[in-house]
Amino acid sequence: MKIKFLHITGIFFIFATALLYTNPLEGQSEKDALYVKEIYDFTLADGSCYKWLEYLTTEIGGRLAGSDNSMKAVDYTHQLMDSLGLDTVYRQSCMVPKWTRGKKEVVKITNAPNGELPLNALALGNSIGTGDKGVTAEVIEVFSIDTLKLLGEKYLKDKIVFFNRPMDPTQLRTFNAYGGAVDQRVFGATTAAPFGAKAVLVRSLTTLTDDNPHTGVNVYRDENPTIPALAISTIAADLLSELLKEQKVEIYIENHSKNHDPVLSYNVIGEIRGSEFPDEIILVGGHLDSWDVGGGAHDDGAGCVHSMQVFETLRAMDYKPKHTLRCVMFMNEENGLGGGLEYARASNEKSEYHLAAIESDAGGFTPRGFSCDAEAEIFATFYKGLNNFLPILERYDLSLVKGGGGADINPLKSQKGLLIGFRPDSQRYFDYHHTATDVIGAVNERELKLGAAAITSLVYLIDTYGLNR
Amino acid sequence: MKIKFLHITGIFFIFATALLYTNPLEGQSEKDALYVKEIYDFTLADGSCYKWLEYLTTEIGGRLAGSDNSMKAVDYTHQLMDSLGLDTVYRQSCMVPKWTRGKKEVVKITNAPNGELPLNALALGNSIGTGDKGVTAEVIEVFSIDTLKLLGEKYLKDKIVFFNRPMDPTQLRTFNAYGGAVDQRVFGATTAAPFGAKAVLVRSLTTLTDDNPHTGVNVYRDENPTIPALAISTIAADLLSELLKEQKVEIYIENHSKNHDPVLSYNVIGEIRGSEFPDEIILVGGHLDSWDVGGGAHDDGAGCVHSMQVFETLRAMDYKPKHTLRCVMFMNEENGLGGGLEYARASNEKSEYHLAAIESDAGGFTPRGFSCDAEAEIFATFYKGLNNFLPILERYDLSLVKGGGGADINPLKSQKGLLIGFRPDSQRYFDYHHTATDVIGAVNERELKLGAAAITSLVYLIDTYGLNR
Numbered sequence: 001m002k003i004k005f006l007h008i009t010g011i012f013f014i015f016a017t018a019l020l021y022t023n024p025l026e027g028q029s030e031k032d033a034l035y036v037k038e039i040y041d042f043t044l045a046d047g048s049c050y051k052w053l054e055y056l057t058t059e060i061g062g063r064l065a066g067s068d069n070s071m072k073a074v075d076y077t078h079q080l081m082d083s084l085g086l087d088t089v090y091r092q093s094c095m096v097p098k099w100t101r102g103k104k105e106v107v108k109i110t111n112a113p114n115g116e117l118p119l120n121a122l123a124l125g126n127s128i129g130t131g132d133k134g135v136t137a138e139v140i141e142v143f144s145i146d147t148l149k150l151l152g153e154k155y156l157k158d159k160i161v162f163f164n165r166p167m168d169p170t171q172l173r174t175f176n177a178y179g180g181a182v183d184q185r186v187f188g189a190t191t192a193a194p195f196g197a198k199a200v201l202v203r204s205l206t207t208l209t210d211d212n213p214h215t216g217v218n219v220y221r222d223e224n225p226t227i228p229a230l231a232i233s234t235i236a237a238d239l240l241s242e243l244l245k246e247q248k249v250e251i252y253i254e255n256h257s258k259n260h261d262p263v264l265s266y267n268v269i270g271e272i273r274g275s276e277f278p279d280e281i282i283l284v285g286g287h288l289d290s291w292d293v294g295g296g297a298h299d300d301g302a303g304c305v306h307s308m309q310v311f312e313t314l315r316a317m318d319y320k321p322k323h324t325l326r327c328v329m330f331m332n333e334e335n336g337l338g339g340g341l342e343y344a345r346a347s348n349e350k351s352e353y354h355l356a357a358i359e360s361d362a363g364g365f366t367p368r369g370f371s372c373d374a375e376a377e378i379f380a381t382f383y384k385g386l387n388n389f390l391p392i393l394e395r396y397d398l399s400l401v402k403g404g405g406g407a408d409i410n411p412l413k414s415q416k417g418l419l420i421g422f423r424p425d426s427q428r429y430f431d432y433h434h435t436a437t438d439v440i441g442a443v444n445e446r447e448l449k450l451g452a453a454a455i456t457s458l459v460y461l462i463d464t465y466g467l468n469r
Numbered sequence: 470m471k472i473k474f475l476h477i478t479g480i481f482f483i484f485a486t487a488l489l490y491t492n493p494l495e496g497q498s499e500k501d502a503l504y505v506k507e508i509y510d511f512t513l514a515d516g517s518c519y520k521w522l523e524y525l526t527t528e529i530g531g532r533l534a535g536s537d538n539s540m541k542a543v544d545y546t547h548q549l550m551d552s553l554g555l556d557t558v559y560r561q562s563c564m565v566p567k568w569t570r571g572k573k574e575v576v577k578i579t580n581a582p583n584g585e586l587p588l589n590a591l592a593l594g595n596s597i598g599t600g601d602k603g604v605t606a607e608v609i610e611v612f613s614i615d616t617l618k619l620l621g622e623k624y625l626k627d628k629i630v631f632f633n634r635p636m637d638p639t640q641l642r643t644f645n646a647y648g649g650a651v652d653q654r655v656f657g658a659t660t661a662a663p664f665g666a667k668a669v670l671v672r673s674l675t676t677l678t679d680d681n682p683h684t685g686v687n688v689y690r691d692e693n694p695t696i697p698a699l700a701i702s703t704i705a706a707d708l709l710s711e712l713l714k715e716q717k718v719e720i721y722i723e724n725h726s727k728n729h730d731p732v733l734s735y736n737v738i739g740e741i742r743g744s745e746f747p748d749e750i751i752l753v754g755g756h757l758d759s760w761d762v763g764g765g766a767h768d769d770g771a772g773c774v775h776s777m778q779v780f781e782t783l784r785a786m787d788y789k790p791k792h793t794l795r796c797v798m799f800m801n802e803e804n805g806l807g808g809g810l811e812y813a814r815a816s817n818e819k820s821e822y823h824l825a826a827i828e829s830d831a832g833g834f835t836p837r838g839f840s841c842d843a844e845a846e847i848f849a850t851f852y853k854g855l856n857n858f859l860p861i862l863e864r865y866d867l868s869l870v871k872g873g874g875g876a877d878i879n880p881l882k883s884q885k886g887l888l889i890g891f892r893p894d895s896q897r898y899f900d901y902h903h904t905a906t907d908v909i910g911a912v913n914e915r916e917l918k919l920g921a922a923a924i925t926s927l928v929y930l931i932d933t934y935g936l937n938r
Binding site for chain 2: 040041044045169170172174207208366368396397399425427428431444445446447450
């Protein structure tokens with residue numbers, strides 16, 4: 001296209017709401033709009049977040065909790081935060097599980113029409129290994145855990161169970177489609193094991209049809225036996241499913257994953273002490289760990305650099321916060337939540353109060369807004385405060401919806417503050433989620449920076465006006 | 470991230486507006502919401518638009534008006550529309566300029582510190598060629614057409630003028646940043662020529678820093694002399710600008726572009742006749758031509774397949790329109806608007822009335838909504854109709870704003886209907902615009918399909934309720 005859309009004059013249909021009650025920002029609002037514009041200008045023109053993400057994903061790379069890379073990421077972000085002019089930067093110890101993938105997985109159909117046929121696979125997190133001899137067994141395809149239970153030992157004993165329910169492509173929000181399929185990956189193995197299944201294969205959780213397997217956490221229930229659990233690509237899953245319509249299929253699986261003793265790791269925390277309400281904390285964070293494959297660019301390098309960008313930007317603007325602003329790189333979100341749980345435990349022990357905790361853990365895509373969560377009885381007290389911010393947020397195409405905050409900050413809910421999840425566009429997230437293609441090239445610099453600017457703006461508004469004053 | 474955002478319960482802050490007046494959709498609205506859901510479901514699960522775009526961009530490729538490829542695109546889309554069960558499909562003749570790029574452009578600094586230094590360049594559309602001997606001259610850097618005029622012949626005679634004002638990265642909407650820089654590309658050469666400049670180089674119109682030059686239209690004013698006009702990549706522009714701070718720079722330009730006599734080409738048009746209001750037309754269209762480099766995937770293959778997807782979807786749902794629905798593949802948007810002008814001329818000649826014309830020409834990204842444009846005195850009559858649709862559109866994160874419709878449909882404004890521009894997310898558009906990377910790999914299948922579903926839903930709502938009844 002040529003020269004069009006040059007005269008968009010702003011959203012004009014949907015602004016009536018904010019006029020229905022007195023807005024304490026009134027009069028202030030032009031000053032705030034200018035300040036928010038400065039936040040966007042600095043972030044878009046001079047923000048370092050993309051450069052940081054480039055380093056984190058390429059110089060360090062995948063960084064599963066407990067790995068050497070995760071410690072490099074701790075060092076790197078600690079050093080970065082040291083350069084951002086915060087009052088304090090420190091590490092908070094936490095214990096995390098240690099799991100290693102071992103050498104490349106082998107999954108192959110042994111009796112395909114033309115002989116052996118390899119399938120692209122990745123062991124799921126926490127999966128045990130098969131040992132050098134591997135596991136060979138006939139495959140049975142199932143589409144739900146409920147079906148699995150109905151089939152029982154008669155059909156499952158000594159089989160490899162193949163979970164093949166796809167993510168629903170008709171869901172507008174891909175996280176809903178993910179939520180509708182992820183039980184197979186998380187609980188498939190531990191549910192199949194008591195029936196005598198020898199291993200499970202899970203269709204990768206993506207709406208793409210491609211050959212990249214997507215890993216992710218697998219959870220063994222303590223009381224159940226453990227069996228190997230691997231994801232295969234959606235192309236492999238479609239192929240296997242087709243072949244099963246024609247014949248009995250036997251598969252060989254070999255993986256060398258291993259669970260080790262838990263190890264010491266760290267959250268990285270920095271803060272600026274508030275001038276008026278130092279005991280009310282506004283937290284911004286992401287999780288520093290990622291899966292071992294890929295570079296953990298969208299999940300969740302983006303959230304980490306978003307969070308640090310907030311502080312680079314506010315410092316560049318010489319902003320002095322009223323509340324204590326805290327930046328947290330959580331460790332071990334992917335396979336244990338060791339960091340998030342320890343952060344909340346220590347915070348509760350010190351009787352801290354998080355007025356607001358914002359987590360960015362949905363990728364570095366164009367921002368759509370924020371989802372807000374709090375205990376029911378106090379949500380109403382925040383509602384009005386949030387509505388006050390809406391006219392400014394809407395200028396940047398940001399909405400506020402009711403919804404979850406984030407896995408790492410959820411344990412803070414008992415402090416009765418507001419949990420806030422950053423909501424970027426979700427359409428491409430599961431193209432890259434937990435797979436080898438979640439690298440810097442999958443992140444658009446402008447989209448990443450806009451996310452950081454959106455979060456910074458919300459931090460500014462909450463800090464300036466509180467949520468319930 | 471793991472399992473989050475599963476309980477988003479819908480936008481809850483901004484819905485008060487629609488309750489302020491009687492909505493004729495009330496009661497109907499659940500039926501409509503279900504119908505729109507079916508539109509989305511079909512498009513996301515079974516829509517062919519991505520497959521069509523793959524063919525258009527890879528099997529045919531770049532398709533400048535007047536080229537052989539543009540005729541292949543006419544044939545292909547005519548044949549496609551024939552398969553969509555429309556009442557009629559036909560071609561509408563129009564004359565279009567014919568411009569050829571010729572063999573690869575050469576732009577090089579002749580006196581760089583280490584000798585010759587080539588710069589990545591593309592001739593701009595309509596540019597004349599230099600001939601085999603090329604043009605060699607000293608370079609003068611300018612940042613605006615106003616400065617150029619102030620400099621005048623004294624500084625410009627026999628020089629190569631280098632326009633280097635970048636797109637403003639702080640603009641939230643990239644089309645605004647484009648609008649703020651595009652005058653250099655369109656009018657740079659024709660403004661510099663009367664002062665005796667020998668050629669112009671223009672910084673590519675993108676916020677990316679990379680080595681892909683972006684072409685686009687250059688317009689010569691009839692009364693002025695013509696000189697060659699080329700774009701250089703943003704990396705080349707930065708390098709050239711740096712060098713100019715150190716020394717005088719001489720550049721050699723050679724390009725073999727050529728303007729030929731206008732040739733016959735076609736819009737491709739299909740329609741379903743309306744059952745109740747056959748004389749009120751709802752048009753959906755994009756432009757079939759693209760620049761010759763790249764595959765014209767976002768610009769504007771996306772708009773073409775969006776438009777055809779509307780008809781595939783409505784047919785799959787066995788929808789019988791009340792108004793006449795028309796699908797138009799416009800020819801020659803990029804360098805002359807021959808198709809759009811002829812379409813309006815012929816339509817006016819037949820005294821047709823377009824109740825609504827929707828153009829998709831801003832790429833195949835996640836939809837944000839629509840911009841609406843009409844003659845001032847009748848806009849108010851459409852305003853209420855549009856507001857009626859908002860609650861349903863907002864469920865799909867679609868907003869309505871005031872703004873332009875699109876270059877191809879603008880000539881229809883005198884018919885006093887509503888012009889509507891489809892507005893997808895704009896952040897990545899100028900990464901690919903008019904350059905070799907605008908290929909199918911730059912388009913995300915879900916994002917493309919969501920665009921088609923959004924447009925189809927709007928067509929359904931306008932057809933069902935009209936705009937001013």
